[in-house]
Amino acid sequence: MVIKQVINNNIAISVDSQGDEVILIGKGLAFNKKKGDEIDHQKVEKRFYLEDQGLYTKFKKLLREVSIEEINISDDIISLARRRLKKELNESIYISLPDHISLAVTRAKDGLNVKNGLLWEIKKLYKEEYLIAQEAIQLINEKFNVELGDDEAGFIAFHFVNAQLNSGINTVTKITQFIKEILSIITYQLNTAVDEDSLPGFRFLTHLKFFANRIFSQETNENSEDPFLYEIVKERYSQAFTIAQSVKQHIRNQYSYEVSDMEVTYLTIHIQRLLDRKN
Structure with missing residues (x-):
C-alpha cells in the first residue's frame, strides 16, 4: 500500500x-x-x-488533536468491551471515547477532578459496562501515570451504554426535538449556528444526548453537586453561564425538569468551548 x-x-x-x-x-x-x-x-x-462517512471525517479531525497512545488505548478498550458485552457498538464510540480519554488525562494532570452526577445510577443499572470501565481506568492510569477513579469509570461506562443505545422511536423523537430546541437557544444566544461537524459541536451534541436520556427517564443528580466548580465556571465563563441559565429555564418550563447546578456547570463548559471556537 x-x-x-x-x-x-x-x-x-x-x-x-x-x-x-x-x-x-x-x-x-x-x-x-x-x-x-x-x-x-x-x-x-x-x-x-469507518463505514459512516460523517464519522470518518470527524475521526480524521480527531487524529490531529489526540495522541497515538490515546487512540491505541481507546481501540484496546473498545475491543475489550465488544468481547465482554458480546454486542455491536456504534462507530461513534471511536470518536467519543478517545476524545473523552484525552480530556480526562489532561484534566487529571492539571489536578482537576470532575464528579459524575450519575455514578450511583450507572453502577446500579449498567453493572457489566461499569466493571469493564473499571478495567479500562486501570489501563489508562498505568499508561499515562494518572489517577483516574470511579467517577471517570462511570463516564466511560456511559460511553459503552450510549454506543449500544437502541431507543424506541418515541424516545428518539423526543430526544431529537429536545436537541433541536437547545441548539436553537444556543444559536440565538451565540448569534451563530453550532458547527455540528466540529469537535466542540460533536462533544456538545453527545452531552445533550446523555442529558436528554436523563430528562426523559426523570433521573436526577442532586446528591453530587460541586459548589466550588460551579462558582469557578460562573465567574470565568460569564457569557456561557448566562446562556446555560437560559437553557435551564427553557427545560424547566417545557419539561418540568429542574436542572441541577452540576448540570449547569457541564453545560457552561461545553458552551464555552463553542464560544472559544467562534472567537
Whole structure:
C-alpha cells in the first residue's frame, strides 16, 4: 500500500486492495513520508475502517488533536468491551471515547477532578459496562501515570451504554426535538449556528444526548453537586453561564425538569468551548 495522506508522523491514510480508505497507525509510520510513498507494513499497529462517512471525517479531525497512545488505548478498550458485552457498538464510540480519554488525562494532570452526577445510577443499572470501565481506568492510569477513579469509570461506562443505545422511536423523537430546541437557544444566544461537524459541536451534541436520556427517564443528580466548580465556571465563563441559565429555564418550563447546578456547570463548559471556537 502507498500513502494517500499523511496525518502526522504516526498516522497515514491509504487505500486497501478493495479500494477502501483505511487509516493506518504506528510509531514513526509516516515519518519523513509523503503522498505516494510506500508504507512499511511492519510499522502498522492499528487499522481503522469507518463505514459512516460523517464519522470518518470527524475521526480524521480527531487524529490531529489526540495522541497515538490515546487512540491505541481507546481501540484496546473498545475491543475489550465488544468481547465482554458480546454486542455491536456504534462507530461513534471511536470518536467519543478517545476524545473523552484525552480530556480526562489532561484534566487529571492539571489536578482537576470532575464528579459524575450519575455514578450511583450507572453502577446500579449498567453493572457489566461499569466493571469493564473499571478495567479500562486501570489501563489508562498505568499508561499515562494518572489517577483516574470511579467517577471517570462511570463516564466511560456511559460511553459503552450510549454506543449500544437502541431507543424506541418515541424516545428518539423526543430526544431529537429536545436537541433541536437547545441548539436553537444556543444559536440565538451565540448569534451563530453550532458547527455540528466540529469537535466542540460533536462533544456538545453527545452531552445533550446523555442529558436528554436523563430528562426523559426523570433521573436526577442532586446528591453530587460541586459548589466550588460551579462558582469557578460562573465567574470565568460569564457569557456561557448566562446562556446555560437560559437553557435551564427553557427545560424547566417545557419539561418540568429542574436542572441541577452540576448540570449547569457541564453545560457552561461545553458552551464555552463553542464560544472559544467562534472567537
